[in-house]
Amino acid sequence: MAVGTFPGERASLGHKLTSSISSVTSTFTQQPLSRPANLYRPLFGEVIPLCELYSIANVVVFPSSSQSSALQNPSQPYSQHNGIESTGFRSTPPSPFIEALQTIGLGSPSWSASAISVFTIVLPTTNGYVTRSDFLQLRLQDFPYKILRTHEPLRPLQKYSATCPAPGPVTSEHDLATLVESAAGVVQWEDLPTSISFVDLEIYRTGLTEELRDRLHNAPWLSSTPISRQRVALIRGRPNITAGGPVYRVAKALGLALVIVDEEGHWLQADTEENKMHREAFLVTDMTEDAGVVDRIIQSIVSYPLPIHGVFTLSDNFFVAVAQVAEALGLPTSPVAAFETSVDKYRSRLLQNVPGQTARVHNVRELESLLASGGNQQAEFIPRFPLIVKPTKGWSSECVSKVNNLADLATAVQKATSRHGSAAVIEPFFDGPEMDVNFVLLDGEILFSEIADEPPCDADSSAATVHSTFSPEALTLPSALPAQEQNIAKSTLRDILVNLGFCTGVFHVEARMVSSTFEYRKQDGVIDLVLKHAKSLPESGAECKLIEINARPPGYRVTVPTRHTYGVDYFAAHMLAAAGDKNRLRLTTRPYSHVLGDNTNDSKRGAQYWSRLVYIPAPAAGTVQWPSKLAPCEELKRRRPDLADKIVLGVDYCVPGDKVDLYTDGARTYVAHLLVVNRESRRDVIRLGEEVQKAFTIDIDGSISSKTEISDGETDVDPDAEGCE
CATH class of the missing domain: 3.30.1490.20 (ATP-grasp fold, A domain)
Known part of the structure; x- marks a missing residue:
């Protein structure tokens, strides 16, 4: 990444730059002589009040040098003044700051003399209890500056005592070491070249700080009240680690003990060390869908020697049964009648x-x-x-x-x-743009909601036949519908949910916007939602029509992209709602604060980029092969490095030897999905998605097939099956 042209750079940097450069240059030139004698690498540290919730300390560590002349002209590259050999610092006494970094696994055992290292120390401003231990990993995912390592020492539910250093430069290495030791997290960024000028270095530091503010300022890491340790039971464990991993990992990060209730022979049943990393216990239960399944699940739960505080499922055909279990055990749930309506x-x-x-x-x-x-x-x-x-x-x-x-x-x-x-x-058949509308509700209040657009599929065509499918073709976030129509959709669907009895939890609702002012049309080579021509504008107002209600997070394929795009984890919200942890449910649903482009409309606020979820259908029936020994998603990134850095997520569903059909139960069979992103424009991300779809290849029975037409989708009920037999 070229310094000074980082993604998401704000126009406001310009007017901040002059004073910032003057300040840092003054600090650089005035402070070197006051540093401790044992400092063998020039550095600059500064504590910055990021927001009410956090302070940060940005630390820049320069190559070894006994000269400070590089600091006299901030417009010249540092390397012009660095004449010290790379081994010149090795015989000097140890640095307390660098020792502190290396103790936590950051830094390098053999520091380069040709690069500048940058670290950020994250310091919550108040005492509290850790809501989730992987908070930084969640909030910093797909950060526009490359991260080398992240250190998060906090355990879930642990009490954290805040350190509140005074804002301004920190010239004592001992003080910096103390900040590292007391930090909630430390980030090591990718090294910068010594050819960078101090002007560009300050642009980098300012941009880094602004980006951190967008990700952290409204997202509390800590709860002001103690968090009790709870245990939740997942009814029907995921069939494989690909789809189950995000669920198991977030339960661990939340400090929730996870118990799996499922059939004899499930892969998580064996008490191996690896399985113990994913769950606390496995309760073997006959899951036959008959009149006795509820009683059998209840018996398994009540026979477990430790208390279980909530039950949940991700399988549509068990929604009613799990609600009946929760109701019988007095655990948090929506009314059974609401689930009975939603699944019918x-x-x-x-x-x-x-x-x-x-x-x-x-x-x-x-x-x-x-x-x-x-x-x-x-x-x-x-x-x-x-x-x-x-x-x-x-x-x-x-x-x-x-x-x-x-x-x-x-x-x-x-x-x-x-x-x-x-x-x-x-x-x-409701004619209009199709949407996925996802909600996190707490007592009827919308804590978080998003709308994703589904472009027209085969069956939407005027030439569609009874054999055409409604398999979704792709998913684009955030929605391009006008704010007024998005508000109509959210209000209409939220009222339906609440009136039905769904007041708390995560809900994935599919709908269409009838009489929308927008339509899908090809413009500038891209098919996307655009304003209708004046003669085609509807006479009546837009109306949201429900397609179906899913009382759960969207499928694995969509839940993970939402976490990347907005920083909101539906699996975490789903489990916290099941456990009745309303405080953490509220804290865990704070999206980023980014505003895409120059659009300040609230409907676009919160996404860090435009994203396009690309579904790859099986191009032929047969047996999957990997002639290159690489999985197709990885092979694509190796073959097309120009696309690789735009793909933030790629998941293959099949391994060599798997058999695939073109269709499964009347819907397309899928072999992979990929998430592509762009920070510049929605049209650019759609173009990228189409390019990825065309470039993706998979070998089926020795014939390498490429996707040349758009016809792919998502299976929500059991996304773990991933399309392969």
């Missing part, structure tokens, strides 16, 4: 129903009877095309069909009723 697509559709537009049938024969009766059996149902037909019990886009004529209606019903043995719901 017919009942949830009726929450916004217009009479005569929705029907439910169990088979084709019942459909024929309904049509023959003129709809009198179900509020005079009269089919108005296009329609949507989907299973009443289901998830993602499995067996969902768009029907444009009466002849295809029976085909769609047959497909829907064959999945999960459930009835089919027939409902209107």
Whole structure:
């Protein structure tokens, strides 16, 4: 990264620079002679009050030199004045500051004489109790300046006593060492070249400080009140470490003891040292979905010798059962009736129903009877095309069909009723931009909410047939819809949730904006949401139409990108809600404070960049191979280094030998997902996403296939299966 052109650089730096450079130059030139005799590497430290919650100390360590002449002209590079050999400092007495760094694993055992090292010491300003031990890792992810190492010594729930150093330069190495020893965290940044001028060095330090402020100023690391140690039970552990890892790691960071309740033979059952890192215990339970499953889960939990303070699940087909378990044990939960409505697509559709537009049938024969009766059996149902037909019990886009004529209606019903043995719901097709709207609620209050845009999929096309799929094609964050329409969506869907009984927890809601002023159209080579032409603007106001409610975080594929984009961890919020920890639930839902571009609209506030989640569907059916011995995501980054630094996340679902089909239960089968980001513009991130999709290759049965058309998506109910058989 070129110093002075770092991503997210603010225009405000210019007017701050003159005084800042003058100040630091004065400090550099006046302080060297007062440093302790044992200082063998010139350095500069400064304590900065970052915000009400934190102070930081930025420390710059220069190469070994006995001269201070480099500090006389801040516009010249440091290397012009550095004539000391790289080994010249080795015989000098040890430095207390550098010893303190090396004690915690930072710095280098053999310091380079050709680079400048930079450290930031993070110091909370008040005493408190640690809300999560990986706080810095979360808040600093994808930082625009490269991080070499991060030291976070605090344990979850530990009491921290604040150190409050006075603002200003710190010239004593002993004082700096004391700050390191008392810090909540220390960050070592990538070394800077000695060719950097002091002007650019000050630009770097100022930008670093501004970026830290955007990430930390509204996010408390500490709770003012003690946090009791709690234990939560996950009903149905994740099938693999890829999808389960983010859940297990955050439970550990939160100080939550995690107990897994699942079938005999689950991979987390064995009491190995590795499994003990992920969970406290495994309770073998018959999870057959019958009338007795609730009692069996309750028996497993009450027989455990230690108290369990909350239960939760990430599997849609266990929502009702887990709510019944929580209710029976007196643990935090939403009403069972709310879950029963949310998992039934017919009942949830009726929450916004217009009479005569929705029907439910169990088979084709019942459909024929309904049509023959003129709809009198179900509020005079009269089919108005296009329609949507989907299973009443289901998830993602499995067996969902768009029907444009009466002849295809029976085909769609047959497909829907064959999945999960459930009835089919027939409902209107709502034409408008599709959205994922995610909420974290506390007693009905929105603590955090975001909207992500889903571009049109195969079934949205005017030429779509009953065989076209609704498999999502991609996901772009944050939304491009106008603020007014985003507010309509959030208000409408929040009211539906609360009226249903969902007042606290994490909720993933899918919806469409009908009569939106925006539409997907190709402009400047990019298909994205843009303002409709004047003659196409709707006469009526925009209206948000619910598609489905998922009373859980979005699938693994979306939850992790949200953590990267906004700094909000849905898995953490989900577990804290289950445990009834309202204080930490509130503290853990603070997004970043970035404002993208020059847009100061609140709907764009909080995302550190535009991000595009790229789904990769299986391009062919067959057996997966890795001829290069590299996983496809890694192979792509090696082959295309121009894209590698734009990909912050790449997850392959398949390993050599896995068999894949083009479709699984009527939806596309996926082999990978990648998250690409851009700090400049939404259009740029969409272009990047399309380039990544085209460049991705996977070898299936010896034929290397590349994705050349956009048709990919996300499976929410059990994202751990990841598409491979």
